[in-house]
Amino acid sequence: MVHTLKVNGQTHSLDIDDDTPLLWAIRDNLGLTGTKFGCGVAQCGACTVYMNGKPLRSCVTPISAVDGEITTIEAIAGKEADAVQTAWTARDVPQCGYCQSGQVMSAVALLKENRKPTDRDIDLAMNGNICRCATYVRIRAAIHDAAKALEV
Structure with missing residues (x-):
């Protein structure tokens, strides 16, 4: 069809x-x-x-x-995407990189809805995005960095 x-x-x-x-x-x-x-x-x-x-x-x-x-x-484009991509690079989030497109898409969607996410907000929004390299701490930190960058 x-x-x-x-x-x-x-x-x-x-x-x-x-x-x-x-x-x-x-x-x-x-x-x-x-x-x-x-x-x-x-x-x-x-x-x-x-x-x-x-x-x-x-x-x-x-x-x-x-x-x-x-x-x-x-x-993906816009200030949220730019902030996430900059924070991802600064925090050295990607390791093997396989999950990164999904991680970035979820992070950008979160920041479009919530410009000041808490750790809990981030955990809920990113739930179901698995990183084989276990960079979860860096992912959370990068999302906080991106949120701060969006404040200015």
Whole structure:
């Protein structure tokens, strides 16, 4: 069946099965490989994208359930994204880097909703984003740094 998707501001028509996960449409059909496959059961967060500005696990979202604009890591932009990316680099958050697109997408979404997150707010927002390298302390510190940078 033909599905029309708006991804990163561009409209695409894809002739794929209704039950194809959004992740595979993004990666295989559109060639946007920043969104990663991790677990396939929405537990690790590597596949996080936004649908209408809200984080979504694309590995378990069938293409037939997509109802709105999709944003991937390739198109994330704005002051929150800039602050997170700067803090990530300053804190040396990435190790292997595999989970980073999902981590960044979740962190940016948090800061768009909450400019002064507590440790608990961060833990709740980042819950389900697994980092194999266990940089959780640096991730939390980087989110606090990004929040402070957004205050000015």
